[in-house]
Amino acid sequence: MKxxxxxxxxxxxxxxxxxxTMAKILKHLGHTVDVPEGQVCCGQIAFNxxxxxxxxxxxxxxxxxxxxxxxxxxxxGSCIAMIHHYYPTLFEKExxxxxxxxxxxxxxxxxxxxxxxxxxKPDLGAHYKAKATYHPSCHATRLLGIGEAPxxxxxxxxxxxxxxxxxxQLCCGFGGTFSVKMPKISEAMVAEKxxxxxxxxxxxxxxxxxxxxxxxxxxxxxxNKPVKTMHIIQLLGEGMKS
Amino acid sequence: MTMYNLTTxxxxxxxxxxxxxxxxxxxxxxxxxxxxxxxxxxxxNWEEWRNAGETIRKHVIANLDFYLHQLIExxxxxxxxxxxxxxxxxxxxxxxxxxxEHDAKNVLKSKSMISEEIHLNHALEEDxxxxxxxxxxEYIIQIAGEPPSHIIVPxxxxxxxxxxxxxxxxxxxxxxxxxxxxxxxxxxxxREQFLRGDIGITGCNFAVANTGSIVMVTxxxxxxxxxxxxxxxxxxxxxxxxxxSFRELDIMLNLLARSATGQRLSSYTTILTxxxxxxxxxxxxxxxxxxxxxxxxxxxxxxxxxxALNCIRCGAxxxxxxxYRQLGGHAxxxxxxxxxxxxxxxxLEKDWKKWGHLPYFSSLCGACTEGCPVRIPLHDLLVKLxxxxxxxxxxxxxxxxxxxxYRYLFTREKTLRRALRLGxxxxxxxxxxxxxxxxxxxxxxxTKSRTLPMVAPKPFMQIWADLNNKR
Numbered sequence: 001m002k003x004x005x006x007x008x009x010x011x012x013x014x015x016x017x018x019x020x021t022m023a024k025i026l027k028h029l030g031h032t033v034d035v036p037e038g039q040v041c042c043g044q045i046a047f048n049x050x051x052x053x054x055x056x057x058x059x060x061x062x063x064x065x066x067x068x069x070x071x072x073x074x075x076x077g078s079c080i081a082m083i084h085h086y087y088p089t090l091f092e093k094e095x096x097x098x099x100x101x102x103x104x105x106x107x108x109x110x111x112x113x114x115x116x117x118x119x120x121k122p123d124l125g126a127h128y129k130a131k132a133t134y135h136p137s138c139h140a141t142r143l144l145g146i147g148e149a150p151x152x153x154x155x156x157x158x159x160x161x162x163x164x165x166x167x168x169q170l171c172c173g174f175g176g177t178f179s180v181k182m183p184k185i186s187e188a189m190v191a192e193k194x195x196x197x198x199x200x201x202x203x204x205x206x207x208x209x210x211x212x213x214x215x216x217x218x219x220x221x222x223x224n225k226p227v228k229t230m231h232i233i234q235l236l237g238e239g240m241k242s
Numbered sequence: 243m244t245m246y247n248l249t250t251x252x253x254x255x256x257x258x259x260x261x262x263x264x265x266x267x268x269x270x271x272x273x274x275x276x277x278x279x280x281x282x283x284x285x286x287n288w289e290e291w292r293n294a295g296e297t298i299r300k301h302v303i304a305n306l307d308f309y310l311h312q313l314i315e316x317x318x319x320x321x322x323x324x325x326x327x328x329x330x331x332x333x334x335x336x337x338x339x340x341x342x343e344h345d346a347k348n349v350l351k352s353k354s355m356i357s358e359e360i361h362l363n364h365a366l367e368e369d370x371x372x373x374x375x376x377x378x379x380e381y382i383i384q385i386a387g388e389p390p391s392h393i394i395v396p397x398x399x400x401x402x403x404x405x406x407x408x409x410x411x412x413x414x415x416x417x418x419x420x421x422x423x424x425x426x427x428x429x430x431x432x433r434e435q436f437l438r439g440d441i442g443i444t445g446c447n448f449a450v451a452n453t454g455s456i457v458m459v460t461x462x463x464x465x466x467x468x469x470x471x472x473x474x475x476x477x478x479x480x481x482x483x484x485x486x487s488f489r490e491l492d493i494m495l496n497l498l499a500r501s502a503t504g505q506r507l508s509s510y511t512t513i514l515t516x517x518x519x520x521x522x523x524x525x526x527x528x529x530x531x532x533x534x535x536x537x538x539x540x541x542x543x544x545x546x547x548x549x550a551l552n553c554i555r556c557g558a559x560x561x562x563x564x565x566y567r568q569l570g571g572h573a574x575x576x577x578x579x580x581x582x583x584x585x586x587x588x589x590l591e592k593d594w595k596k597w598g599h600l601p602y603f604s605s606l607c608g609a610c611t612e613g614c615p616v617r618i619p620l621h622d623l624l625v626k627l628x629x630x631x632x633x634x635x636x637x638x639x640x641x642x643x644x645x646x647x648y649r650y651l652f653t654r655e656k657t658l659r660r661a662l663r664l665g666x667x668x669x670x671x672x673x674x675x676x677x678x679x680x681x682x683x684x685x686x687x688x689t690k691s692r693t694l695p696m697v698a699p700k701p702f703m704q705i706w707a708d709l710n711n712k713r
Contacts, residue, residue, distance in 0.1 A: 007702045009652065013662050014695045016702035023706075035706045040652045046645050049630030050637065054649040138607035169566045172406055175605025182602055183687040184254055188568040189605065190692070218692030221677060230613040 008072035009041035021237035039065035044082040072108040077140020116149035126239025129159035133202035137209040174215035257573040277504020299552035309451040316454025330360035346440035349373040352465035354445030356478040376464035392573030394557035442468035446479040475526035502555035559610035581610035601627035
């Protein structure tokens with residue numbers, strides 16, 4: 001299969017190793033990988049802040065760049081949820097782009113969903129000895145309905161002990177611009193999330209959205225707690241090396 | 243009311259600094275939420291119940307004119323005085339006139355969010371006919387002079403000791419803070435009030451259109467006392483609070499009690515078909531129904547926000563909201579707080595200056611939408627409110643400029659690459675131990691409580707292009 005990567009704006013700028021590892025894993029599974037030019041961002045930052053016209057142009061750019069792709073895979077539940085849930089409303093008055101948006105919805109997946117549900121490869125043969133816990137990101141869980149896929153991937157990692165995260169369903173307080181627009185409320189939320197992460201007894205916090213992980217790790221760092229945060233992709237990538 | 247005089251920022255600071263409040267809110271919402279899960283799971287097909295609830299609410303709202311007409315007709319046929327109030331001021335005026343006409347001195351109230359919405363207590367106090375709140379939670383906050391902090395549990399933020407401290411001046415002696423002592427004290431207070439009451443004011447959870455009945459869902463029995471003992475009764479009702487018949491009421495009562503408190507039915511479900519008939523041994527002889535619009539008609543005509551009227555005021559969205567969990571209700575500044583309060587307050591009050599902060603009291607995590615028994619897409623409505631605020635020019639200039647810049651850069655990948663490389667150079671003054679630890683606003687809002695990873699020396703798009711020998 002020819003898989004096109006959606007390198008989200010956040011991983012592109014801050015965590016290029018996540019995108020690179022995603023490419024490596026997909027290649028390892030025998031697929032051709034490309035990264036269509038021109039792609040930047042799903043537009044969610046502007047959309048969620050109420051700047052719909054600005055969001056629409058960013059979304060249009062993304063749609064254009066994946067027009068010829070067969071399958072699109074991204075390392076973020078939130079960005080894929082933006083496409084699936086809000087692109088139809090964004091282009092409701094533009095029949096041509098509405099059709100293109102629907103095409104993109106049909107062929108786009110979050111990484112764990114793609115590997116487990118589409119490729120049916122929950123076992124990537126990875127080894128990683130650690131105690132970890134998993135934060136189920138809100139948009140992946142509630143908007144995309146991703147429940148089991150990431151857990152299946154993690155359950156197949158040899159040596160990995162997966163510990164339950166108390167109050168896992170609580171948002172970490174990132175919320176995109178929420179974190180800078182309502183910084184005090186956001187801080188209170190991430191403080192509680194950190195409290196639960198520490199209570200889990202895990203050495204590593206895993207997730208499938210770098211936004212949430214950037215928030216939680218940024219807070220843990222500030223309060224000098226040595227819990228490491230990793231995208232599931234990073235853990236799999238490391239585990240597949242050995 | 244002190245809460246109303248503070249700015250949003252001050253209210254947030256005050257709430258976040260109040261550990262009692264935050265602990266109490268966390269405990270209470272956890273309990274309500276877990277009770278709800280039990281009560282909804284035991285049905286075995288909760289999603290079907292939600293579908294039914296959504297269908298009924300949508301049908302009622304789409305045909306509200308018909309059902310309102312039917313309700314009013316049924317009521318008036320039997321001699322109920324029906325009053326239509328366009329504004330909160332109209333509603334207050336109607337109630338005031340009734341109270342004055344009867345020269346009433348002892349006005350009793352059971353819980354009504356509409357009375358909070360129209361700030362009725364304040365007006366009656368001015369007239370020297372202060373209404374006594376008979377719901378335990380409402381009684382507590384009435385003494386404290388505070389607005390409710392939760393639509394179902396108005397005094398959620400008070401500890402037992404704080405309640406005892408509030409009661410002591412009334413009791414005239416020290417009170418221990420154990421629950422039996424406190425409830426016994428209130429029961430004695432209330433018993434005297436009930437026997438003296440001239441006029442009873444109640445809320446309305448549902449009005450059954452085809453029989454002209456008013457349904458109240460309570461847990462303390464005070465609603466029943468207020469609606470049977472006084473000679474005159476006034477029921478306050480939001481104009482959307484209708485069910486077509488008892489068949490739909492059955493479903494809605496299940497959804498409400500199970501979602502609100504995790505009960506199969508609340509302790510008292512009172513159904514009144516007023517006024518008192520000659521064979522009835524009790525009940526009010528004179529009955530007034532006040533139906534409040536307060537821009538609900540406008541919401542009804544607004545395709546984007548109509549679903550907000552589907553709400554049955556169960557409070558389930560409060561109990562799963564991670565923002566409400568940290569703040570409690572007062573930080574919102576509005577009578578209705580929590581996710582549904584953040585949606586309906588700007589729509590009812592139509593004042594962006596005063597209520598423009600509310601749509602941003604959400605990380606858009608979607609827990610409210612998931613928890614709503616009638617499937618109101620609450621977090622989507624919050625985004626739509628932000629959109630409307632933005633489109634009507636009520637957002638800060640700086641913010642508008644930021645999103646213009648965002649649009650420019652994030653539609654030009656190659657230009658963004660250069661900007662990111664520039665950023666990778668400019669970040670150094672703020673870097674400590676390979677993390678960004680400071681910076682100009684709005685970045686500083688982040689770095690005050692968190693560090694940020696460094697901008698990568700090369701963005702992924704560049705790395706990939708280099709790997710594939712492209713420019």
